[in-house]
Amino acid sequence: MDSARSWFTKLQTREKSIGKKKELPPNGKEGTDEAPSSATKQRVAAAKQYIEKHYKEQMKNLQDRKERRCSLEKKLADANVSEEEQHNIVKQFEKKETEYMRMQRHKMSVDDFDLLTMIGKGAFGEVRVCREKNTGNVYAMKKLRKSEMLRRGQVEHVKAERNLLAEVDHHCIVKLYCSFQDSEYLYLIMEYLPGGDMMTLLMRKDTLTEDEARFYVGETVLAIEAIHRHNYIHRDIKPDNLLLDRHGHLRLSDFGLCKPLDYSNFPDLNEKDVTSTKPQSTNGDGRQQSMPKRTQQEQLEHWQKNRRTLAYSTVGTPDYIAPEVLLKKGYGMECDWWSLGAIMYEMLVGYPPFYSDEPMTTCRKIVNWRTHLKFPEEARLMTDAKDLISKLLCNVDQRLGTKGAEEIKEHSWFSGVEWDKLYEIEAAYQPQVTDELDTQNFEKFEESSDNIQCSAKAGPWRKMLSSKDLNFVGYTYKNFELVNDPEVLGMAELKKKEKAKRPSAKSLFDSSPDAEEQPAPAPAPAPAENDEGSTRSTEPDMPRSLSAPST
Numbered sequence: 356m357d358s359a360r361s362w363f364t365k366l367q368t369r370e371k372s373i374g375k376k377k378e379l380p381p382n383g384k385e386g387t388d389e390a391p392s393s394a395t396k397q398r399v400a401a402a403k404q405y406i407e408k409h410y411k412e413q414m415k416n417l418q419d420r421k422e423r424r425c426s427l428e429k430k431l432a433d434a435n436v437s438e439e440e441q442h443n444i445v446k447q448f449e450k451k452e453t454e455y456m457r458m459q460r461h462k463m464s465v466d467d468f469d470l471l472t473m474i475g476k477g478a479f480g481e482v483r484v485c486r487e488k489n490t491g492n493v494y495a496m497k498k499l500r501k502s503e504m505l506r507r508g509q510v511e512h513v514k515a516e517r518n519l520l521a522e523v524d525h526h527c528i529v530k531l532y533c534s535f536q537d538s539e540y541l542y543l544i545m546e547y548l549p550g551g552d553m554m555t556l557l558m559r560k561d562t563l564t565e566d567e568a569r570f571y572v573g574e575t576v577l578a579i580e581a582i583h584r585h586n587y588i589h590r591d592i593k594p595d596n597l598l599l600d601r602h603g604h605l606r607l608s609d610f611g612l613c614k615p616l617d618y619s620n621f622p623d624l625n626e627k628d629v630t631s632t633k634p635q636s637t638n639g640d641g642r643q644q645s646m647p648k649r650t651q652q653e654q655l656e657h658w659q660k661n662r663r664t665l666a667y668s669t670v671g672t673p674d675y676i677a678p679e680v681l682l683k684k685g686y687g688m689e690c691d692w693w694s695l696g697a698i699m700y701e702m703l704v705g706y707p708p709f710y711s712d713e714p715m716t717t718c719r720k721i722v723n724w725r726t727h728l729k730f731p732e733e734a735r736l737m738t739d740a741k742d743l744i745s746k747l748l749c750n751v752d753q754r755l756g757t758k759g760a761e762e763i764k765e766h767s768w769f770s771g772v773e774w775d776k777l778y779e780i781e782a783a784y785q786p787q788v789t790d791e792l793d794t795q796n797f798e799k800f801e802e803s804s805d806n807i808q809c810s811a812k813a814g815p816w817r818k819m820l821s822s823k824d825l826n827f828v829g830y831t832y833k834n835f836e837l838v839n840d841p842e843v844l845g846m847a848e849l850k851k852k853e854k855a856k857r858p859s860a861k862s863l864f865d866s867s868p869d870a871e872e873q874p875a876p877a878p879a880p881a882p883a884e885n886d887e888g889s890t891r892s893t894e895p896d897m898p899r900s901l902s903a904p905s906t
């Protein structure tokens with residue numbers, strides 16, 4: 356710490372001299388003592404930021420430690436355990452605190468982990484199951500290439516993801532244990548959720564039953580509500596970002612790495628451009644002809660065939676993005692409720708509501724949703740379900756959720772759902788998970804020889820402040836939970852005592868009558884001219900978007 360302090364003093368002195376007006380020699384000409392270059396100034400600023408952050412963290416760590424101790428003592432007092440048990444738990448707790456302090460001093464790197472099976476591939480990197488060498492703990496490691504983040508202007512987004520995960524400690528949100536970097540990559544060490552993602556589940560099952568859909572749409576409502584409470588907007592909620600834990604409960608992930616930015620290169624969309632969205636194909640002579648309408652089954656098969664390619668393409672799938680986001684007119688939290696509507700539709704129908712072979716056609720259909728939102732009769736959706744979807748896939752002003760998540764929770768499709776018990780009951784789907792390293796609920800990914808990487812060794816921080824790395828100062832983070840394992844703390848017993856017996860998912864829902872065949876409810880009335888969205892997300896004190904600010 357002392358060496359850091361003396362660095363700080365040196366830097367302050369250096370900074371002052373940078374700010375000072377240079378005195379010229381009597382001949383009025385500049386000597387060889389040149390002013391520091393802008394690169395040097397930038398480095399000094401980054402170093403200053405690093406040191407200030409370091410001290411702030413030290414203070415916060417002390418405060419957090421005090422709070423953890425208080426909270427443990429309070430829990431113990433409430434839990435009615437013997438004095439001896441209390442003593443043992445507190446002793447274990449202090450041991451963990453010491454380990455945590457040791458871990459804080461340790462500079463984490465990819466070498467601390469054994470990299471195992473690849474479970475995800477995204478536009479910026481990959482996700483792998485990994486095991487920490489020291490502790491044997493299993494995590495998911497998301498690795499992102501810095502140069503790619505810079506190239507696509509995603510630096511702020513990746514910081515937003517790190518910030519949200521570190522800030523929002525909620526059972527609906529995937530838990531972040533730590534983040535670190537080396538010269539080439541950023542790393543997020545997260546809890547490993549072995550139940551797979553909703554995209555894989557939907558591809559394996561085609562559709563969900565109404566009860567299953569209600570359960571997962573319900574848990575997604577709670578997850579979205581949690582991030583909105585922290586003033587974040589996700590903007591890219593899709594089935595690939597809904598992960599399942601080993602018991603089948605849902606967690607929201609992937610904050611901030613939004614591909615939709617790439618749609619800015621698409622020609623400007625126009626709500627009135629309805630004619631261009633008619634399904635068309637080209638004859639041998641180049642003339643366009645209308646394509647025959649696909650049945651629900653054909654459309655489903657088509658979607659399934661294209662789904663993964665779309666997910667792993669650099670542009671991604673636009674299927675769940677709200678029209679106001681695509682129209683670049685500014686957006687608020689409501690855009691996440693639109694995505695919820697599109698996901699609910701896919702769960703019940705088998706493919707998303709505006710699916711088309713071409714992403715650009717999908718975008719056009721989304722902005723012209725009034726013409727294109729249809730419920731295939733074969734899907735036999737219940738009236739309530741159609742009504743809720745129509746109230747989510749509609750204009751911002753009419754959209755449910757605009758006045759808060761309660762509006763959605765109160766919809767009749769959810770009648771009987773006990774919201775505060777949803778995460779305590781047995782999940783509607785039980786994934787098969789044999790052990791902590793089981794990856795059967797994920798697709799298999801081909802390993803290329805350079806995939807299992809040797810680490811680009813992280814040098815001392817000063818070395819890391821190359822011009823590229825200045826963008827990522829402050830990315831490193833460690834969560835107390837990394838060592839705060841309740842099993843080790845002996846808190847598991849306490850937790851068991853606290854937990855009531857879990858009722859099943861079904862018992863929370865009203866018994867539902869058979870699906871009736873009904874026409875799709877009329878889409879919400881046409882909006883006033885310029886009501887597609889506000890610029891709220893860009894105003895001060897307004898929700899922080901995890902993705903690109905609207906233009």
Ligand SMILES: Nc1ncnc2c1ncn2[C@@H]1O[C@H](COP(=O)(O)OP(=O)(O)OP(=O)(O)O)[C@@H](O)[C@H]1O
Pocket residue numbers: 474475476477478479480481482495497529545546547548549551552595596598608609612613614666671797
């Ligand atoms: N914590 C986790 N536990 C289990 N699987 C995970 C975890 N995080 C991510 N995955 C898997 O990896 C996939 C990709 O992850 P994620 O979407 O976070 O990466 P990405 O590079 O940001 O992708 P995208 O291109 O969709 O933005 C997920 O769909 C999921 O299957």
